[in-house]
Amino acid sequence: MTKPVEDGVITDARKRYAAGVLKYKQMGYWQPDYTPKDTDVIALFRVTPQEGVDAEEAAAAIAGESSTATWTVVWTDRLTACELYRAKAYQVQQVPNTGEGTRTEAQFFCWIAYDLDLFEEGSIANLTASIIGNVFGFKAVKALRLEDMRLPVAYLKTFQGPATGIVVERERLDKFGRPLLGATTKPKLGLSGRNYGRVVYEALKGGLDFVKDDENINSQPFMGWRDRFLYCMEAVNRASAATGEVKGHYLNVTAGTMEDMVERAEFARSLGSVIIMIDLVVGYTAIQSMAKWARKNDMILHLHRAGNSTYSRQKNHGMNFRVICKWMRMAGVDHIHAGTVVGKLEGDPLMIKGFYDTLRDTHTPVALENGLFFEQDWASLRRVMPVASGGIHAGQMHQLIHYLGEDVVLQFGGGTIGHPQGIQAGATANRVALEAMILARNEGRDYLAEGPQILAEAARWCSPLKAALDTWGEISFNYASTDTADFVPTATAA
DSSP states (O other): OOOOGGGSOOOOHHHHTSSSOOOTTTTTOBOTTOOOOTTOEEEEEEEEEOTTOOHHHHHHHHHHHTTTOOSSOOGGGGGTTHHHHSOEEEEEEEOTTOSTTSSSOOOEEEEEEEOGGGSOTTOHHHHHHHHSSSGGGOTTEEEEEEEEEEOOHHHHTTSOOOSSHHHHHHHHHTOOSSOEEEOBOSSSSSOOHHHHHHHHHHHHHTTOSEEEOOTTOSSBTTBOHHHHHHHHHHHHHHHHHHHSSOOEEEEEOOOSSHHHHHHHHHHHHHTTOSEEEEEGGGOHHHHHHHHHHHHHTTOEEEEEOTTTHHHHSOSSSEEOHHHHHHHHHHHTOSEEEOOOSSSSSOOOHHHHHHHHHHHHOSEEOOBGGGTBOSOEEOTTOOOOEEEEESSOOGGGHHHHHHHHOSSSEEEOSHHHHTOTTOHHHHHHHHHHHHHHHHHHHHTTOOTTTTHHHHHHHHHTTOHHHHHHHHHHTTOOOOOOOSOOOSSOOOOOOO
């Protein structure tokens, strides 16, 4: 028996495909009885419906507009396996602490399943064109955010994943059992090539593993990219010879065209660099292209997340950074800036843990308190090294290791180059602080609680560390985070 129009999907083909306009629910994009297949791509959206639009219709509209629907009935649907290709909104749940009685208008989590055949193999560009291509400007929703995705193993196997990964990178660098230390050259714009290289040498000679270009240093009138590459690699080679350690500098190859980026990357390789860098703003296709180049040429690929906060910062609209982490792991980067729980940039501890787990785990379970809505098997894709930077300093070393673990690059830019005794002293301060904290951890001490004492003890024998603690020891950026967990763990009775 055909259901009434108001009751959901129209099953009578003559009515379903009659010319005119139907609600998305009526067209079959809302299917509460649907059970997702193991091969389905699943997206979780946070939806703020327009006034007068119920949550189920809003979910159906998103499912429709991100798959096969348009604003009116089209007879060509009947020329396809439309039941297969329709995305299916199958669950809606009101977001905790929103709606009536709260300060936030009602928001809803909407789960939408997409058949695997809707996507081209191994293409982030195609995946994103479908999932976020059109729906964020859709009038049926006031605001929309992509919170999380479940990528099936069958789909992940079509992507190469990180070119190098954490294990191979550590073997290549001969550095184990501790975080890697880095710094961003400051000021990031305006230095000549010679002075830029001096900064790199001093930082590496003082004890850092890496120094890096920042996102907006490319090839400007004050310093062309060839000059920067030559001076930086001279600094890397001199520092490696002086310390007996493998050193590196992230050479930013971001450019106006794909051809220019490849040219710069090949020049970096010819100089002996082990790592290159690109910016997120180059686009998904360019990122995948450079990842494939890096794998072919045995290079580590560092990705700066430049621009991500333009769409990940707001809680009700845009895209959560954990989704970018998933896409970039699929695309094949080895490093990505993934935030830090202390410092000047946005970062809630629970959310940051979710980002880091997404990048480093081979299997991530559901963890709502960390923003992970789906169990995810990473199908043997290599792990990505997260990078923490932005207003961090040696006095926070115990917190950084506690929250972020050891498979991470800790980048102290101002916390190295702003040291009162100079750049090399700044690097030495960070290295001594790190070694002292790792030693305390390995001895079984409560290094988080004893952190300030451990640092003070080490500073008795290291004047650069003492100067760093005296300069920055009380500095913190304690602002409320704009992105916190919607679900928090609660104690249950034994």
